[in-house]
Amino acid sequence: MARSNGKITSLAADVVQMFAHGVSNIGNAWFGPSQPLEPVAPKEQTSGRQFDYATSFNVNSRPRQGEALTYDHLRAFADNYDLLRIIIETRKDQMAKLPWVIRLKDKPNTDADEALVHDARCEELTNFFAFPDKEHSWDAWLRMLLEDLLVIDAPVVYTRRTRGGEVYAVEPIDGATIKRVLDIYGRTPLPPEAAYQQILKGLPAVNYTRDELIYLPRNPRTHKVYGFSPVEQIVTTINIALRRQAHQLGFYTDGSTPDLIFQVPAEWTPEQIKRFEDYWNSLLSGNIHERRKTRFVPQGVTPFDTKDKAMKDEYDEWIARIVCFAFSISPQAFVKEMNRATAQTAQEAALAEGLAPLMLWVKSLMDRIIQQVFGYLDVEFKWDTEESAKPKEQAEIDKIYVDAKVLHPDEVRAERFNMQPMDPALRSSLNLAPLLPQPQQVDEIKPTDEAKEKFAKSKKYVAPIDREREKVEQVREQLKQQIHQFFQEQAKDVAIQVVTAKDQLGKSIKDNVSNILDGLSFGAWSGIAAWISDLTSQLAVDGVEVALTQINAELEKKALNLANEQAIKFAEDRAAELVGMIWRNGVLVENPSPLFSITESTREMLRATITQALEEGWSNDKLADEIGNSHAFSEDRAEMIARTETAIADVQGNMIAYKAAGVESKEWMAAPDCCDACQELDGKIIPINESFVAGSYFKDAPLHPHCRCDTLPVVI
Numbered sequence: 034m035a036r037s038n039g040k041i042t043s044l045a046a047d048v049v050q051m052f053a054h055g056v057s058n059i060g061n062a063w064f065g066p067s068q069p070l071e072p073v074a075p076k077e078q079t080s081g082r083q084f085d086y087a088t089s090f091n092v093n094s095r096p097r098q099g100e101a102l103t104y105d106h107l108r109a110f111a112d113n114y115d116l117l118r119i120i121i122e123t124r125k126d127q128m129a130k131l132p133w134v135i136r137l138k139d140k141p142n143t144d145a146d147e148a149l150v151h152d153a154r155c156e157e158l159t160n161f162f163a164f165p166d167k168e169h170s171w172d173a174w175l176r177m178l179l180e181d182l183l184v185i186d187a188p189v190v191y192t193r194r195t196r197g198g199e200v201y202a203v204e205p206i207d208g209a210t211i212k213r214v215l216d217i218y219g220r221t222p223l224p225p226e227a228a229y230q231q232i233l234k235g236l237p238a239v240n241y242t243r244d245e246l247i248y249l250p251r252n253p254r255t256h257k258v259y260g261f262s263p264v265e266q267i268v269t270t271i272n273i274a275l276r277r278q279a280h281q282l283g284f285y286t287d288g289s290t291p292d293l294i295f296q297v298p299a300e301w302t303p304e305q306i307k308r309f310e311d312y313w314n315s316l317l318s319g320n321i322h323e324r325r326k327t328r329f330v331p332q333g334v335t336p337f338d339t340k341d342k343a344m345k346d347e348y349d350e351w352i353a354r355i356v357c358f359a360f361s362i363s364p365q366a367f368v369k370e371m372n373r374a375t376a377q378t379a380q381e382a383a384l385a386e387g388l389a390p391l392m393l394w395v396k397s398l399m400d401r402i403i404q405q406v407f408g409y410l411d412v413e414f415k416w417d418t419e420e421s422a423k424p425k426e427q428a429e430i431d432k433i434y435v436d437a438k439v440l441h442p443d444e445v446r447a448e449r450f451n452m453q454p455m456d457p458a459l460r461s462s463l464n465l466a467p468l469l470p471q472p473q474q475v476d477e478i479k480p481t482d483e484a485k486e487k488f489a490k491s492k493k494y495v496a497p498i499d500r501e502r503e504k505v506e507q508v509r510e511q512l513k514q515q516i517h518q519f520f521q522e523q524a525k526d527v528a529i530q531v532v533t534a535k536d537q538l539g540k541s542i543k544d545n546v547s548n549i550l551d552g553l554s555f556g557a558w559s560g561i562a563a564w565i566s567d568l569t570s571q572l573a574v575d576g577v578e579v580a581l582t583q584i585n586a587e588l589e590k591k592a593l594n595l596a597n598e599q600a601i602k603f604a605e606d607r608a609a610e611l612v613g614m615i616w617r618n619g620v621l622v623e624n625p626s627p628l629f630s631i632t633e634s635t636r637e638m639l640r641a642t643i644t645q646a647l648e649e650g651w652s653n654d655k656l657a658d659e660i661g662n663s664h665a666f667s668e669d670r671a672e673m674i675a676r677t678e679t680a681i682a683d684v685q686g687n688m689i690a691y692k693a694a695g696v697e698s699k700e701w702m703a704a705p706d707c708c709d710a711c712q713e714l715d716g717k718i719i720p721i722n723e724s725f726v727a728g729s730y731f732k733d734a735p736l737h738p739h740c741r742c743d744t745l746p747v748v749i
Contacts, residue, residue: 083218192245228243559609569678704740
């Protein structure tokens with residue numbers, strides 16, 4: 034304690050005084066704030082209360098009771114002001130035409146993209162939301178909800194279930210009939226308490242819990258029970274606009290403003306003015322032809338036209354701007370002077386800014402339905418929209434990527450213009466960016482001298498590998514079943530795409546077949562690359578092992594591990610290529626030249642079916658059935674793909690082992706009943722790194738689908 038000559042100082046006295054009052058800064062100081070009044074309400078009943086709601090709020094007999102504007106008022110404003118109605122309908126049109134998908138949520142901190150994985154629940158939900166309430170299509174269903182969102186901010190969805198408890202439909206309900214119920218904290222009560230009441234005929238008819246009804250205003254406020262719609266936000270402007278409309282309408286009916294006013298000489302008496310007025314009106318009234326004739330009036334009589342002032346007022350433009358701004362719509366169509374370039378930019382910005390909040394709200398609603406109603410926590414609603422740049426902007430973007438060596442010019446040619454890769458000589462003459470380095474490859478296996486010597490000493494007759502061994506049959510059967518199941522799931526999706534494109538393009542045959550096929554989306558197909566590579570990599574690694582056993586060779590542990598890594602790498606690359614994708618910098622991207630993929634072969638298999646459908650005028654149902662039953666999605670095709678891909682993986686695993694062991698040549702062994710092309714290659718011996726057929730996709734067997742030929746190492 035501070036002292037001065039043995040006495041307590043004033044500062045120390047203040048500290049003592051503070052402790053005496055409980056260390057408080059709100060003491061009864063001189064002209065101080067004084068102590069607050071003691072709370073009178075029970076803390077457990079009021080702590081955390083959202084706002085000071087009206088006493089006995091829940092006994093109100095109608096929604097928005099006590100508010101200045103009722104739901105009927107807001108709807109009357111929206112329906113009677115034509116500019117506002119046009120803007121609302123425009124927003125509904127823009128939202129209804131946006132594409133969307135149901136997909137799995139992408140899990141964070143994982144290498145795989147779960148959103149690309151096919152899931153039967155996604156297809157189930159997609160089909161369900163095509164007609165969410167079993168009466169209206171998605172477009173009509175969404176428009177009804179957007180109407181209540183934009184006008185009264187009270188969109189409501191009711192879940193109707195079957196007697197067995199299954200979801201039957203999600204039905205829109207008039208939000209103006211729903212009265213919220215509050216708990217003691219001013220919030221929505223939890224189940225099983227009633228959270229909403231539906232008011233019918235002025236009486237509370239039905240109680241709903243939070244689980245039964247989804248009530249989702251876009252603009253709730255802490256001090257209000259109900260939402261704040263865009264219409265309510267500009268209600269004063271709308272009121273003025275309606276009165277101006279009534280005034281302008283009266284101009285054409287029984288308005289009080291005459292079309293023409295004459296200024297007469299100042300010396301005229303009231304009697305003279307009255308006589309001239311009667312003369313003029315009697316001359317022109319009811320006689321349109323007389324109105325067009327030339328008239329002579331005394332000097333000093335000057336007409337004054339009132340039409341221009343009554344019908345051309347800048348305030349109307351100002352009102353239009355306010356209404357458009359409230360809905361993020363460009364006012365370009367409603368104003369006189371607007372720079373064209375500025376208007377276009379403003380229109381694009383308004384479209385993006387206006388749609389984004391609505392898109393976010395719809396996604397929130399759909400995700401809530403998916404999770405709360407269906408119970409799918411790992412599935413989400415996603416808008417399937419991509420921003421497309423203008424040609425000039427896209428060209429600049431492509432140039433940046435090419436200059437930075439992120440893309441190759443051939444990739445840009447294929448992606449933007451569907452053109453073939455450029456001739457090397459022409460490419461060099463244009464001085465384009467150099468070729469990108471190939472994706473990082475697994476180190477090449479170089480056989481050691483010891484391995485070569487050991488292999489040379491063990492040279493003997495080599496028997497063919499059993500291509501029907503248990504491992505091959507096991508992987509082939511699993512691959513066949515999974516591919517066939519995937520085909521069955523995708524057949525319906527492809528059929529819907531074809532039917533939709535056919536309806537949009539019309540009945541022309543020559544160009545529409547290619548347009549329909551080119552427009553097909555195989556986005557979900559990339560998801561199967563993962564499990565295809567999981568199966569084929571097992572066989573490729575097994576191929577390494579059986580090949581080493583075949584030639585009686587052993588590899589050091591490091592070399593063996595490297596061979597297995599190469600086998601797995603080949604399986605991953607081939608699986609991606611099979612579905613039209615390619616690995617680039619560790620990311621699975623679209624292959625600009627997917628010549629040897631099942632997606633491109635599927636397009637060609639459907640060409641004849643679609644052509645016949647257009648030529649013969651098939652119904653949409655028949656076309657969809659034919660696509661579903663076509664060879665493109667058949668079990669036979671799944672078996673063919675499984676057999677071919679397992680053979681490729683097995684043989685390539687063998688080749689990796691042969692090279693690691695020092696084998697320098699290989700021999701073609703044709704199957705007894707194979708095709709003529711394969712028979713001509715029978716017994717042909719070539720270096721192990723060369724191809725049996727120049728220009729062939731693979732250097733070794735199989736040469737074609739269902740090919741049962743083999744490749745042997747030359748060790749004698």
